[in-house]
Amino acid sequence: MKKSVCGALLVIVLLAGTPVAAWAGPGGGFVSLVLADFDYEEPDVMEESGGLYGVRGEGQLPVDRARLRFDGELLVGGTDYEGQTWGGAPVETETGDRVINLGMRVVGRQEPVAPVIGIGYRYWEQDLRGPGGYRRAHQYVYLPIGMEIGRQDTSRFWPPQARLELRHLLGGHVESDLSDVDRRFEDAENDLDGGFGLKAELVSTFEGAGRPWQLGVFVRYWEIDESDPEVVDLGGQLTEVYEPENETRVVGLRFGIGL
Template sequence: MKKFFLFLSMVALTVAGLSVNAQASPKDNVDLAAEVYYFNYEEPGFMEDTGMFYGLAGVYTRYFSSFLGQNATVEDDPFLLQFDGRFAFGIVDYTSVNSGSLDGINDFVFEGRILGGYEAALGKMTILKPYTGIGYRYLNDDSSGEITTTGHAGYERESNYIYIPVGVDLVTPITTSWTFGVNVEFDIFLYGRQKSHLGDAVAGLNSVENDQDQGYGARGSLELRREDENFDIFIEPFVRFWHIDDSDISPITYGGVLTGYGLEPENETLETGLRLGLNF
């Protein structure tokens, strides 16, 4: 959790610093949206979590001409920085081959990204925007204090991913006031850490931390946007996917005495949903 709050603070300070030291470009803009999506997390052959998530998302786009002040030219505008964040919470149901089932588990997720991109014109109206950057995703799944149908006690689990997004946006007008956009992204998985608070289930057990270094992600969306003088309205169906391989193996102790070893099994996460928002 300390890393989580440190990341938030760093992003907030960065944005604040840019705002103070730079003059806004007319193209700078903000997206604010609500999103709802179906969440499916599966460890094949072991367990599955499913449920609905509800959240808020925001994107702040700042063009490089903002940093050049009054000497900026139109040619400087294609380069941009983007600060992208979202928060969502959900209630998931757990089913397992060996430990029964449990409904109504509280989950929440945070994701933050810093991206750099370039806008290129395709023809007179269509815009292509390749981008890359760095991303961080935190997921908390807390079944502590709960008992499954087979009498197994739940515990809190924390998931951390660091990754490099590599993607492209394509936007084209379909009328004078409507545009259609497509986003495709591949996520290069750099590092993951899973923390399982086993002491929530059995007092005396340690919290096991497993490192992950193999996996990948992918995501995509379609966007329909109505442009207006004051603000735009958009609707965006999306899909997000992660595949992560087996983690390393870490010791499990009881009262400081080694009792075994544990790992985070190979797993997949699929999120499919809809985002509705404003741009201004």
């Protein structure tokens, strides 16, 4: 995982060229409110779905042959959980969720179609409540490769700019605090080696009341392979645990104001 991440960072540095000069023109930075519908599924095991809300920041910086775009997002909320215990008994409960997305993209200067490459990080923390519940944290490091179609032009609301990405999972892991269930249980950490994500977003940037504004509609999807197994001590019994293959779908919108 470390070699893959270092290689991706090296590509970004080579593409970026000269040091940053200044914020990139109108609409260089935005702070947005975000509303999202979240759905996570482990086929034949469990499903978690519900609404999340939060805030997102985005900024752009020009370099010699491209633009650097930085973004950070925090989503929180509660979702409904439908699954089963390790023994197979059905469980319906609520969870507390927190999702953090961080990224840096190198965007080409070509228009109306510009290539995009970068590095991204995703953190999702679940608090599975109720009897037998425990905390679980998912962490992904990924390589986004894609394109931007259209211009970010504040003089017109339509047509919007399209942002498309394929996200290659470089590595990650899932930490499960099984000691929340029983103090005698050992916590587990399962490595993730395979998976990918997709993102599609339509973004309109426009002027209003002397300020730039931005409206975005997005779809995000993750498909993650079964994790590597780990043997943990569950109260004196050595047990092999793993994370099943899973899918995540997030559909949402954001509305922001320029800085």
